[in-house]
Amino acid sequence: MGLAEAALQGDRRAMARLLSWVENGSLEGQQALATLFPHTGKAHIIGITGSPGAGKSTLLNQLAREFRDRDGQVAIVAVDPSSPFTGGALLGDRLRMRDLVTDPHIFIRSMASRGHPGGVAHATRDVVTVLDALGFPLILVETVGAGQAQVEVARVVHTVVLVEAPGMGDEIQALKAGLMEIADIIVVNKADRPEAKQTVKSLQSLRTSLPAGHHGFGTGISVEEAPVVPVGWEVPILQTIALENEGVFELTNAIKQHYDYLKNSGRWDLLLRQHAEAEVEAWLQRHFQQLLNQKIGDTGYKALVDAVVRHEIDPAKAAAQLLEAVTRPVSKA
Amino acid sequence: MERKIRVLIAKPGLDGHDRGAKVVARALRDAGMEVIYTGLRQTPAMVAEAALQEDVNVVGLSILSGAHMGLVPRVIEEMNRRGMEDLPLFVGGIIPVDDIEPLKEMGVREVFGPGTDTSVVVEFIRREIGSV
Numbered sequence: 001m002g003l004a005e006a007a008l009q010g011d012r013r014a015m016a017r018l019l020s021w022v023e024n025g026s027l028e029g030q031q032a033l034a035t036l037f038p039h040t041g042k043a044h045i046i047g048i049t050g051s052p053g054a055g056k057s058t059l060l061n062q063l064a065r066e067f068r069d070r071d072g073q074v075a076i077v078a079v080d081p082s083s084p085f086t087g088g089a090l091l092g093d094r095l096r097m098r099d100l101v102t103d104p105h106i107f108i109r110s111m112a113s114r115g116h117p118g119g120v121a122h123a124t125r126d127v128v129t130v131l132d133a134l135g136f137p138l139i140l141v142e143t144v145g146a147g148q149a150q151v152e153v154a155r156v157v158h159t160v161v162l163v164e165a166p167g168m169g170d171e172i173q174a175l176k177a178g179l180m181e182i183a184d185i186i187v188v189n190k191a192d193r194p195e196a197k198q199t200v201k202s203l204q205s206l207r208t209s210l211p212a213g214h215h216g217f218g219t220g221i222s223v224e225e226a227p228v229v230p231v232g233w234e235v236p237i238l239q240t241i242a243l244e245n246e247g248v249f250e251l252t253n254a255i256k257q258h259y260d261y262l263k264n265s266g267r268w269d270l271l272l273r274q275h276a277e278a279e280v281e282a283w284l285q286r287h288f289q290q291l292l293n294q295k296i297g298d299t300g301y302k303a304l305v306d307a308v309v310r311h312e313i314d315p316a317k318a319a320a321q322l323l324e325a326v327t328r329p330v331s332k333a
Numbered sequence: 334m335e336r337k338i339r340v341l342i343a344k345p346g347l348d349g350h351d352r353g354a355k356v357v358a359r360a361l362r363d364a365g366m367e368v369i370y371t372g373l374r375q376t377p378a379m380v381a382e383a384a385l386q387e388d389v390n391v392v393g394l395s396i397l398s399g400a401h402m403g404l405v406p407r408v409i410e411e412m413n414r415r416g417m418e419d420l421p422l423f424v425g426g427i428i429p430v431d432d433i434e435p436l437k438e439m440g441v442r443e444v445f446g447p448g449t450d451t452s453v454v455v456e457f458i459r460r461e462i463g464s465v
Contacts, residue, residue: 013416016388024336087337088362094383095372101379108386112367114335 004032007134008039012107015134019109022126025286033126036133041272043132044259045139047153049119049179050163052145055189057096059163059242059251060142064097066252067138068105075107075136076100077127079120081144082112089113093142107136118152119143125156125279146179154182155278158271159258161185161251164203167195180206183235185254191239191247203237233261295326338366338462341389343380344373345408348398353425353447357393360451361458377404381411384420390462393454396426401436409440421461425449 003021006014021029048056048063057078064074078093089112100106109127116122120143131139143153154160162183188199236254240247262268304318313321342358344351351373358368369387371380384392392412396404405424412420424436425445433444443457 013385013388016386020339020388026336082367083362083365086363086365088365089337089367090358090362091367091369091387092372094369098372098375098379101371102376102382108383110367110369110387112337114337 002032002035003028004035007130008036015107015130016109018130019127022130023111023121023123025123029126033129036130039133039135040129041132043128043136043139044159044255045128045132045141045157046255047141047143047157047160048163049143049146049150049153049160050187050189051165054145054163054165055240055242056142056145056163057093059187059189059240059248060093060140061097061099062242062245062248063252063255064100064106064140066248067140068103070252071137073105073107073136073138075109075131075134075139076142077109077111077124077131077139078142079111079113079124079144082114084115087114107131113144116152117150119146119150120153120156122282125275125282128156151178151182155275158262158268159184159255161187161255163187163189164199165190166193166199184233184258185251186235186237187247187251188237188239189242192241192244196239200237200239233258233265233267292323292326296322300325338391338458339369339387339389340366340458341369341371341380341384341387341392342395343371343375343383343392344395345375345377345380345404346396346398346400347374348396348400349373350397351395353397354393354395357395357425357451357454360455364455366455366458377407377411380408381415381417384412384417385415389420391421391423391458394422394424394426396424396428399427401426401428402432405436405441406439423454423457425454 003014003018007018018032021032048060050056060076064076067074076097078091080089080091080093082089091110091112093110094101094108097108100108111121111124111127113121120141124141128139128141141153141157143150160182162179162185164186166188186203188196188203190196238247238251238254240251242248262271301322304313304322307313308315308318340361342354342361344354354370358370361368369383369389371383380392380394394405394408401424409422412418412422421442422440423443423445424441428436428444428446436444442461445454
């Protein structure tokens, strides 16, 4: 029996090993993904994002407990950054999830971002795919501590929960493009802090200045489906004190309501289409990069980089030359 | 394809001193490994379950309470119960010299006492894992 089959039958060690295969992008992993793909599409995938220290892990710990009681099983994928210098990582999200560790209905997997800049790892989507196939009805994805531009989680999940800590900036911060735009639900955590009221107010004033149902996520390939949202979703702004488990139940309700909204508005199908496009595009880039690496080899590449170092050729032109050498048609003889 | 050595650094038992565990975690991170850090006061079952879910290549236990002769066999038992007999385990902390051999007989691959250079731990892991 293969690993994928063992995992489908509930073997947790097989699950964990399978996730490693997929995370490493191994050939076995790709084969397993192909086997599992027909079993996917059933889970509600929820992203938890926000700045470092806003309380994402703590909130997620409480959320997972609520959802476990309601939905039976919960999987958690927690992403932390890799070092750009050594490639190493310290994955510490488990620290705040100690209540969940030995719960047989909860599965937690830490992932390093491995150089991927979007707030999730390159393989986060694939890991989520596996967990979906294995029958987890709810999958929570915690991004790295995200600043303004780490919006890629929106390509992986159905519902984006943005966690803000009080006192993190004025209305102009909230008006900036990026992370704020992808939020389906905004949570002001640590709501017992004195600055919390002001933060909620700023966020509310921002919300009234936005058209309802504004947020969509262009994949860059096709945009023609974008404005078909029939009913708007008004982004709720909730307050929680994650450490005290306050406001968490209301948050689970809002998440469920968002799920219903997606299903009833037709937005769900649109999302699936956008995700599918983003995935195909990502794999295309991956395959293309591999192909390029194989074709270019080391020698020509190194010579051109040397030339750039000596300022004899600019980087864009060097890349164009490499590409040209690779794409030159092979003679048909 | 991208593979990384994944290490679980855990503190079973009740002592609250995690400086050593953090120093080791940081050193392994700087050596390019992915370190899953569980934090304080883990039960043996929590350590084993985290090792399983994270599919780590090696587990490091930090124990400064003196309870290692009681805790280590229970961690090993929990790991075996989950089919992880083959997973290398090392221990760091305050371990009397006389306890090192008995710990190794239980299945611990290496014991690192106070003052161990972190590079020794890094080398040990690389050797244990081989070419991951």
